Amino acid sequence: MRRVGIDVGGTNTDAVLLDGSAIVHAVKTPTTPDVTRGITTALRELLAGVGPSGRIDAVMIGTTHFTNAVVQRRDLTRVAAVRIGLPASASLPPFVDWPEDLAALVRAEVVMLEGGHEYDGRPIVPLDEIGVRDAARRIRAAGITSVAIASVFSPLNAECETRASAILHEECPDASVTLSHELGRIGLLERENATLLNAALVGLARRTTRAFTEALRASGLTAPLYLTQNDGTVMLAATAQAFPVYSFASGPTNSMRGAAFLSGLSDAIVIDVGGTTTDIGSLRHGFPREANNVVEIGGVRTLFRMPDLLSLGLGGGSLVTGSPTASGDGLRVGPRSVGYRLVDESRVFGGVTLTATDVAVAAGLIDLGDRHRVADLPADLIKTALARIHATIEEGVDRMKTDARDEPLIAVGGGCFLVPERLPGVSEVVHVRHQAVANAVGAAIAQVSGEVDQIFQNLTRDAAIAEARRLAEQRAVSGGANAATLQVVEVEDLPLAYLPGNSLRVRVRVVGDIAEV
Amino acid sequence: MAPLRPVTAEEIESLAIGAWILGTGGGGSPYLALLNMRALYRQGAVVSLMDPMDLADDDLVAVVSNMGAPLVGQERLTDPRTIARAVSLMEEYLGRRFRAIMSLEIGGGNAVQPFMAAALLDRPVVDADCMGRAFPEAQMTSFAVHDLRMYPLMLVDVRDNAVIVAQAASWKWMERLSRTACVAVGSIAATCKAPRTGKEVKECGILYSTSKAIRLGQTVQAARHAHRDPIAAIIEAERGQLLFTGKIADVARRATEGFLRGRARIDGLGDCRGQRFELAFQNEFAVGWLDGAPRVMTPDLICVMDTVSGEAIGTETLRYGQRVSVVALPAPPVLLTPKGLEHVGPRAFGYDLEFKSVFA
DSSP states (O other), rough: OOOEEEESSSSSSEEEEEEETTEEEEEEEESSSSSHHHHHHHHHHHHHOOOOOOOEEEEEEOOOHHHHHTTOSSSOOOEEEEEEEEEETSOOTTTTTSSSHHHHHHHEEEEEEEEEEEESSOOOOOOOOHHHHHHHHHHHTTOOOEEEEETTTTTOOOHHHHHHHHHHHHHTTTTTTEGGGGTSSOOHHHHHHHHHHHHHHHHHHHHHHHHHHHHHHHOOOSSSSEEEEEBBBEEEEHHHHHHHHHGTTTHHHHHHHHHHHHHTOOOOEEEESSOOEEEEEEEEEEEEEEEOEEEETTTTTEEEOOOOOOEOOOOOOOESSOOTTTTSSSSEEEEOOOOOGHHHHHGGGTTTTHHHHHHHTTTTTOSSSSGGTTSSSOHHHHHHHHHHHHHHHHHHHHHHSOOOOOOEEEEEEGGGGGSOOOTEEEEEEEETOOOOOOOHHHHOOBEEEEEEEEOOOOOHHHHHHHHHHHHHHHHHHHHTTTGOOOOOEEEEEEEEETTTTOEEEEEEEEEBBBBBO | OOOOOOOOHHHHHHHHHHHHHTTTTTTTTTHHOOOOHHHHHHTTEEEEOOOGGGGGGTTTEEEEEEEEHHHHHHHHOOHHHHHHHHHHHHHHHHSSOEEEEEEOSSSSSTTTTTHHHHHTTTTOOOOEEEESSSSSSTTTHHHHHOOHHHEEEEEEOOOSOOEEEEOSSSSHOOOOHHHHHHHHSEEEEEEEOSOHHHHHHHHHHTTTTTHHHHHHHHHHHHHHHTTTOHHHHHHHHOOOOOEEEEEEEEEEEEETTTTEEEEEEEEEGGGGGOOOEEEEEEEEEEEEEEEEEEETTTSEEEEEEETTTBBBOTTTTOOOOOOOEEEEEEEOOOGGHHHHHHHHHHGGTOOOOOOOOTTT
């Protein structure tokens, strides 16, 4: 199978072509304001590099587009929020903990209605269907095109959300509707926040997906298009465009998955040293370990499944300031950085700013620019700066380790020469070829997953797990998986002792290869 | 009599930070209660704090707390009207007006509940509670230590339900009866506990714990603002003791009988390198061992904080790899009496240890 992986980053658009597990070709091109042109250019260069050599079976694109839209407050759709759960939770309405500037951009209407469920599936009070219909008419009259619906305890019982959605479709057939139970877990505010963000991004997601599709067509490709997700898997673009929030963290995830693939390791720590920051994560069975706490996106609290990453203010462009003192705190490395101006401002490239890269060149760790320009650096400065850099990295790596045994460390990114060759708790530091396009490689190798996290009542444990598995497999197939290749990668069950009726919370995740079309 | 002191919006923010530290790992995050207070203050509410010594002996004080399963609290979000209704219905039942409102426990989200009720009912909050921290069980209060009456209790939900426990034969019965009602209304309820007289509060309450929590929060905020070490600032301001600094190496949790029990192991860093600290918890941190020997135990406050930010870490959010500092803060003296230790000492949590304070 021949697959193209594309990573559309803030600075570069990278593309790779994989034949089976062999990297045929890789290119790096600048990202353009109209994403389409950047992708078309990358594809043209990629395909030109390999010649007219047969068909492409699938194209996977990973993008930071949607996260950036939230962070930069642009291209967002105004949203009507429908909360179902009164009389409960009345004092904390939708958007209550959003940054005011973002709420002002997104909040078109807030409706709170009676309904929702108890923890044991009983209704709190019956759903106010007349209220839903009235709200739907107001939403249509106001010309609002995107609606977010969140009901109390919908992950346990989604009835209120699906019924409200049906009424909305009757009254405003053109509006897109995001339902909270399709996105999140227990935790009303955080789940609702994810739903609101998704609803604010569906317009952009649709336009972006169309642009990606056009870029493919313009490049003469007919292969199906997939978008990469936070968990390192892909979804058919047609499905994925309804859930843009699922791709929020796909960048770092792709980088870690790419590192796993390029190194052949499935359990390791990955360190990605860029120009300004260093991201450290942990690979388990080839996938990033997920964070189990609240994740803020553009100032909004959510409970997304995101890779557990530690970001340090250290990179190749980090400023080295001050001078070594006896107490050891006179010299600083980072967190400020020259960033993409490294090639103009750092000493080895003819500038006057002392950076981590200059120190590395002076120490002979890498040969970049003109090393004579750093020949005058005092030896104790080089030694102290390197010690500082290494200590920061060592501490970060140690913090991300999940068990006391030694583990391999895969170093990727433009600044990976800053990683020391030996660290406590690390069995070996692994460097890989093509490390600069690890992101695009991660996109190209992605499989398709399906996940269910739900509470089952009055079923035996085996029956509940079997039912969860069936639902997860269904989701994977609709996301583009080949049913014959599906494998269960995670099963977790938790008896809920304080809930009646043999309640069992079951989470099942299945992963399979993409289906050939 | 000193005038009532208005509490500023900034002090409410500090209260939430300080209360989370005094929660000693439990008590629930004050985040949702804080969101409610921000909204109330935006609408013009200002709550006043009352010196407990200004209470007349025959004044009546409402003792409030939110009760239920934490998971349910994340979906059915705490609402000031519910806690205010518990207080109002108790007044109706008693046929008397409360002079002021106070917190059951100053550790965690319940520190903020009296402020939510007070904002709606235009009553002051008494600068006191009856735990001085957070504890998992109803009889672990200074009022229980002093054998005060534990009834009546008013329990309300978001609908028009209200339950009165008019009388209970013991603290255990009170716990059983109110717990049953709580489950029936969806495992989350607002409660107004047995009313207290001004005299009882002054003699048996833990006084000035609200302003202590606010001060604690301010200490952390000021240290963060000045880029100073917040842990050192807390220790200096509250005469605490730094017991250990290290990295969480292992956490084991299990939910039993409605409690979150478990143990955490911390491997030493810095001055503590080579040493090991172990913590046992039941909702809150209960006992700590240094290299196998008991080092700190309840009721001394055992606070686990992020070494860098000074932010409190709950027993539910402990995670491998966190850099933490274990700090002991002094317990209220009433909890250190023989009677107090019967209620909240190590044996009350199932540890056969003779209580020894790190501050002794």
